[in-house]
Amino acid sequence: MMGRLPPPSSSSSPTLPLLHSYSSSSSSAGTATSLQTLGNIIVSIVGTGVLGLPFAFRIAGWAAGSLGVLFAGVSTYYCMIILVECRDKLVSDGEIDVRTYGDVGFKCLGRAGRYVTESLITVSQCGGAVAYLIFIGQNLSSILAVHGLTSASFIFLLLPLEVLLSWIDSLSALAPFSIFADVCNVLAVAFVVDEDVQQALSGQFSFKDRRAFSRDIRGLPFAGGMAVFCFEGFGMTLALESSMKERGRFPKLLAQAFAGIMSVYVLFGVFGYMAYGDDTKDIVTLNLPKTWTTMAVQIGLCLGLAFTFPIMVHPITEILEEKLRRMAWFKSLHHGGDQDSTKSKRERAVVCLTRGLLIMGLGVLASSVPGFGVFVSLVGSSFCAMMSFVLPATYHLMLMGGRMSGWKRGLDWCVLVGGITFAVYGTYNTIAGI
Template sequence: MEATGSSLTPLIRRRGTAGEATVAQTLGNIVVSIVGTGVLGLPYAFRVAGWLAGSLGVAVAGASTYFCMLLLIQCRDRFEEHNDEEIDDATHIQSYGDLGAKAFGTRGRYLTEFLVLISQAGGAVAYLVFIGQNLSSLFANTNHSLISPSIFIFLLLLPLELSLSFIRSLSSIAPFSVFADTCNILAMAIVIKEDFQLFDRFPRERIAFNGTWGLPYAGGVAVFCFEGFSMTLSLEASMADKKKYRWVLLLAFIAITLIYVSFGIFGYLAYGDETKDIITLNLPNNLSAIATKVGLCIALAFTFPIMMHPIYEIVEMKLALIGWFQKLRCNARGERLVVQGARMLVLLILSITASSIPGFGSFISLVGSTLCALLSFVLPATFHLLLMGSNLKIWQRAVDYIILLIGLVFAGYGTYDALRDHITSS
C-alpha cells in the first residue's frame, strides 16, 4: 500500500521467472517499495506516543514485518517444492488470494482479496488526503486555510485521476514513481534541515513516553509505513542470486528503521506540541518548502493510478463473473464502457471518502492498525500454520500463534480506538 510502485506486480509470482537484478538493485527496489508518504506522519506519531515509545514502536513494527515476509516466502517455497513435479500454470501460487484459497478455500480467497482491496483503497485515500491538505496549506494564512482540501480533491484531483483512469498501460505512468520517491527523499531532507535549524530552541521537556494509550496510534502509523508485502516475492524472483535475498531484505529493513526513527525523533524534537500530522505542514511557506510540497503533490497525483491498479484489477475480475457483463464480451465497446464506468465510480467513492477524513495521521494509524495489521501479521502467521503443517517445530508454532494473537488484538483495539475518537469528536 505504501509504495507507489508496489502495485505493479501481484504478491506472489512464478519462481520460474529468470532473475537478473543485482544485490544493489534489489536493495534499492525494496527501499522504493516500502518508503512512501506515511513517513511524513511519523513525527506526529512520536508526539502522540513520546519519542522513546515511538522509536520502540517503529523498531517492533519493522522487525515483525520482516519476519512475516519471511513466513510468506516459506509458505510459497514449501508448497511449490511439494508440488514441483506436477505443478503447472493453473496450480502456481501467483497472488495473495491464491494463498487464501489454499488455506481456507473459496471463502479464504474472497476474504483475502477483500482485505487487499480495502487496504489498497485506504492507501489511495491517504494519497488524496495528503495532496489535498498540502495544496491547501499553500493558500493558508496565519490563522486558517483559505481553501478547503476538499476543493482540491474534487476540482483538481478527481478530474485528473478520471482522465488517467483511461490509461490501461501502467508502463507509461511508472516512471513517475521514481519522481515520487525522489520528492519523498527531498521532503525528508528539507524537513531535517529545518529541524537542525531549530536545535537551539529544543526544550528539554520533550516527552519520552506519553502513556500507554499513545502506543497503538504510533504502532498503527509505523505498520502503515512498513507495509510493502506486494513486492516481497516479486523482488526475490528478480534476483540473480536468490539465496542472498533474505540478507538484502534484512539490510533494507535495518536501514529503513534507522531512517524512520531518526526522522520521527528530529521532527518531534523540532516542533514539539506544534507538530502536525503531516510534517510538511510545519514548514514555512518559503521557496524550497513550496517546491517540495508541489513536487510531492504532482508526483503522487501521477503515481495514483499505480496505487489504484490492484483495485481496478479486483473490481474488473469480479465484473467478469457477472452474467450480464459476460454477454458484453462480444461487444468490445460496451465492455470498455462498463469497465471505465466502474473505474470512475470507484474514484468518485474514494474522493468522497477522502473529503470526509478529518486528519491524515489518524487515518493512516487506523489503516495501519486494522487492515495492514491483518494483512501483514495475522494472515501470514495463519497461512504459515496451515500450509507448513507438521513441518513446523513447536517453537515455530508458538511464534506463529503469538503473532496471530497480537495482530488480532492490535487490529481490534485499533478499530475500537478509531470508533471511540470518532464518537468523542462527534
C-alpha cells in the same frame, strides 16, 4: 512510497520499475540483481506514511514511537519471510500455480482464503489511495490559501484528472512520476531534518521538553498503527523474492533493507518531533516554513502523487474488472465470444464508468476523513495488521506447523495472537480517539 507501487492481484503481473518477469516455479530464478531488488523493496515500502511519523511520535512520545517502529518493522520482516516459506512449501508439494498472496490463501483455505486475502489487499490499497488524496488536499490548501477553498475542495478539483488518468491501461507512462515523487519525498525529509538541526543549534527547544512516553498507553498503539502502515508493502513479497537472480540471498537482503528503513524512520520521527514538539502536524510538511523552496517541494510531492495515484488504484480496478468479466451481462457486451479479442465500445464504456465511480468514491471518502494521521493509524491498525501479521502466521501454522520446532511454532502463535490483539485494540483506540 512516496510513489509506492501496488501489490499485484491474483491475475496481474508486478508493476515495479525494476521488476522483471518471473516464473511461478520455486526453483526458477528471476533476472533482478541484488541492487535492483533492494531498490524495489524500498520503492514498495517507503511511502506517504513516513511524513506522518513525527506526529505519531508526538502522540506516543519519542521513545515509545521508536519502539513502535522497530516492533512493526521486525514483525513485518518475519512475516514476509514466512510467507515465502509458505509459497515454497506449496510449490515443493506440486502446487506449481502459486504466484501471489491470494494463491497462498486459496491453497490454505480455499475460496474463503483467497477472498479474505484479496479483500484485505484491496482495502489497504484503498486506504493508501485515500491517504494520497488527503495529503494532496491538505498540502495544496496550505500552500494556495484561496478564500473558500478547503482541503476537500482541492480533492474534488483533482478528481476529474484522476478519472482521466485511470482510463490509461499502460502504467509504464506514469512510472517517471513515481520516481519524481520519491525524489521530492527525500527532499521533504531533508528539509525537516535541516529545520530540526537549526533549531537545536539555536537553542530554541530543550530535549527535556519532549516526552519520551505519552501520559497514557493509548499513544503506543496509535504510533504502532502508523508504523505498520509505513511498512505496508507486504503484497509485493512473493513478487520481489521471485524476481531475484539469486533468490537464496533474499532474506539477508530484505533484512538489510529493513534495518536501513527502520533506522531512517526512527531518526526522522525523532527529528520531526524534536523540531516542532506539540506543534507537530499530522503531515510534517505542513510545519515547514513558507519559503519558495519548501513550497516547491510540497507542490512537487503533490504533482508526483497526483500522477502516481492511478498506479495505486490499479490493483483495485483489476480485481473489480476481473469480477465484471465473470458476469453474464458483461459477457453479453462483448462481440465475437473470445474474451481475448478486442473489447467492444460498450464493454470499454462500462470499464471506464467503473473506474470513474471508484475514483469518485475514494474522493468522497478522502474529503470526509477527519485527519491524515488518524486515518493512516486506523488503516494500519486494522486492515494492514491483519494482512501483514495475522494471515501469514495462520498460513504458516497450517502448512508448516507439524514440521516446525516448538519455539518457532510458539513464535508464530505469538505473531498471530499479537496481531489480532493489536488489530482489535488499535482499531478501537483510534476510533475512540476520533
